Every structure is written in structure tokens, then in C-alpha cells.
Amino acid sequence: MVEALTIVLGVGVVRGWRSTLIGTAAAGIVLAALVAALGPALQQIPIDGLRLVVGALLLAFGLQWLKKAILRASGYKALHDEDAIFRQEREHAAAAGRDVRARLDWYSFTIAFKGVLLEGLEVVFIVIAFGSTQHRLGLAAAGAGAALALVVVAGAVAHAPLSRVPENTIKFAVGLMLSTFGCFWAAEGAGVRWPGHELSLLAVLGFFAAAALAFVKALQRQRRLEPV
Amino acid sequence: MTRLRTFGRFWWGFIVGDDWRLAAAVGVSIGLTALLAHEGIDAWWLLPAAVALLLAESLRRASRL
Numbered sequence: 001m002v003e004a005l006t007i008v009l010g011v012g013v014v015r016g017w018r019s020t021l022i023g024t025a026a027a028g029i030v031l032a033a034l035v036a037a038l039g040p041a042l043q044q045i046p047i048d049g050l051r052l053v054v055g056a057l058l059l060a061f062g063l064q065w066l067k068k069a070i071l072r073a074s075g076y077k078a079l080h081d082e083d084a085i086f087r088q089e090r091e092h093a094a095a096a097g098r099d100v101r102a103r104l105d106w107y108s109f110t111i112a113f114k115g116v117l118l119e120g121l122e123v124v125f126i127v128i129a130f131g132s133t134q135h136r137l138g139l140a141a142a143g144a145g146a147a148l149a150l151v152v153v154a155g156a157v158a159h160a161p162l163s164r165v166p167e168n169t170i171k172f173a174v175g176l177m178l179s180t181f182g183c184f185w186a187a188e189g190a191g192v193r194w195p196g197h198e199l200s201l202l203a204v205l206g207f208f209a210a211a212a213l214a215f216v217k218a219l220q221r222q223r224r225l226e227p228v
Numbered sequence: 229m230t231r232l233r234t235f236g237r238f239w240w241g242f243i244v245g246d247d248w249r250l251a252a253a254v255g256v257s258i259g260l261t262a263l264l265a266h267e268g269i270d271a272w273w274l275l276p277a278a279v280a281l282l283l284a285e286s287l288r289r290a291s292r293l
Contacts, residue, residue: 056258057243059279063254064245067286076291121242179279186258187275191265194272204276211280215287222291 001123001151002167003085007115009155010089011108015096019105023112031120035127035141042132052189054129055182061125062178069172070212074219079168123148126178133185176212180205250286254279 012020042050071077089111099106123144131140184194184201194200244251257278264271 052258052262056255059254059258060243060245060251063250063279063283063286067245067247067250067283067290070283070287071290074291125242183275183279187261187272190258190262190275192261192272192275193270200272207276208280211283215284219287219291 001119001148004116004119005151005155006086007089007119008112010086011093011111014090014093015105015108019108020112022104023109024116026109027113027116027120030117031124034121034124035131035137039128039131039137039141042128043135043137047133048189048191050189051133051185054133055185055187055189057125057182058129058178059182059186062175062180062182064175065171066175066179066208066212069168069175070215070219072168073172073216075223076219130181172212176205176208179208183208247286247289250282253282257282 008020008024042054045053068077072079093107093111096107127137127140127144131137134140180201183204188194196203257275260278261271261274264274
């Protein structure tokens with residue numbers, strides 16, 4: 001969401017807000033339609049099968065986040081620099097020619113639409129995964145909506161990219177949560193009965209967190225020992 | 229065909245990412261867990277342990293690129 005806000009701000013500030021906001025709204029409608037169409041359809045699938053598939057996908061997806069967050073925390077991957085991305089977005093927006101289609105500045109519309117759609121797909125995936133397996137799609141969508149409102153209000157107040165948000169720490173935590181729930185549901189869907197039922201989520205989360213922090217320390221040590 | 233390929237590539241990158249071996253090995257671990265559960269062995273410990281080991285191996289490969 002923070003990345004999408006950076007793109008929208010970068011384009012809107014340079015090229016005007018009308019087409020940028022229409023592109024943002026269009027992407028929001030597509031994302032909401034995806035949740036409305038896929039969520040109820042998935043809830044028709046038997047719960048064990050659904051947990052197996054959604055858990056496996058969530059685990060694969062969450063491990064990507066966690067791996068990138070560990071590589072960033074240990075210095076093997078550059079941290080996201082929202083200020084630099086904002087500057088780059090503004091430069092591209094200023095250099096692009098003017099192409100008017102359907103009374104819209106097509107550059108602003110398409111960049112905002114694509115940016116919000118691609119970044120929003122991650123949110124939609126998480127909402128559908130959590131909402132459908134727990135049969136609480138409305139609650140999951142409301143949670144995502146509240147997070148979106150928070151980012152938009154913070155962006156409107158700051159009128160600048162949210163560069164002070166500890167993005168990697170948040171992604172580290174989200175990667176841990178997604179991997180934990182993915183592991184729990186995938187194993188449950190595969191026929192495992194967890195000791196302590198839902199309480200074992202805390203144990204898995206603690207185990208993954210300890211392992212991830214140990215990996216960060218080990219990689220930091222390895223990086224210090226590497227010849228420059 | 230190109231659009232179909234782009235669509236497929238997008239979803240592959242979205243779910244699997246840059247390390248297909250990690251995703252494949254996670255899939256095998258889930259399959260093994262299901263097999264053991266089918267045999268009456270409640271191997272709840274298998275998937276978390278496998279995930280930690282597979283993540284360590286994926287990080288080792290990524291940090292040596």
C-alpha cells in the first residue's frame with residue numbers, strides 16, 4: 001500500500017490529480033470486484049481442501065516476503081527507499097508526453113491504475129486467503145479497508161511518500177504471519193491435528209521468528225567476514 | 229499467446245517468486261505430511277521444521293549470488 005501511495009503521489013503531484021485519481025479508483029473497483037467474486041466462490045469448497053490449497057499458496061507467498069525481509073535486514077538486499085522511488089516517479093511523469101484518451105491524461109491514468117492494481121493484488125490475496133478459510137470475508141476486507149484508509153490519511157497529511165514507515169520491519173512481521181498461518185492451514189488441510197489446536201499458532205510463530213532472527217544474525221556475520 | 233505467457237509469468241512470479249526450488253520443496257513437504265497423516269502418524273512437527281531448513285538453504289543460495 002505504501003508503494004502504491006508513492007506511485008500515485010509521484011504522478012498526481014506532477015501531472016494533476018483528476019486522471020490519477022480516476023486510475024486509482026478504477027483499480028480499487030477491480031480489486032473489490034475480485035474479492036467479491038472469488039471470496040464467496042472459494043467458501044463453497046470443502047474446508048480441508050481449501051485450507052490445504054490456500055495454506056500452501058500462503059506459505060509460498062509468505063516465505064518470499066520473509067526471505068526478502070531477512071536479506072534486507074542483513075544487508076544482502078537494498079532497503080526500499082520511498083524518497084528515491086518518489087523522485088524517480090516524478091522524473092518519469094515530467095518526461096512523459098501528453099496523450100489524451102477518453103478525456104483522460106492516459107499516462108497518469110495507466111500508471112496509477114497499474115501501480116494500485118499490482119500492489120493491491122497482494123492485499124486481495126491476503127484478504128481472500130484469511131477471509132475464506134475462516135469464513136469471515138467481510139471482516140478481512142474491513143481490516144484491509146481500515147489499513148488502506150490509514151495509509152491514505154497519512155499520505156494526505158504528509159503530502160509526501162511515507163518514507164519514515166519502518167517498511168522492512170512491517171514486511172518482516174507480515175512475512176512471519178503469512179508463513180505461520182500458511183504452515184498451520186497447509187498441515188491441517190493435509191490431515192494433521194495440531195497439539196493445542198489454534199494455540200499452536202503461537203508456537204509456530206515463535207519458532208519461525210526465532211529462526212528468522214538467527215538467519216539475520218548469521219548472514220550479518222557472513223557479510224562482515226566477506227572480502228570487500 | 230504472448231498475453232497468456234505474460235499472464236502466467238506474472239502469477240508464477242507472484243506466488244513462486246525467484247526461487248522455484250523453495251516453493252517446490254515446500255510442496256513436497258506438504259505432500260509428505262499428508263502421506264504420514266494418511267498412515268496414522270500425526271507429523272505436525274514436520275512442516276515447520278522443513279520450512280525453517282528450506283528457508284535457510286534458500287537464503288544460503290541467495291547470499292552467495
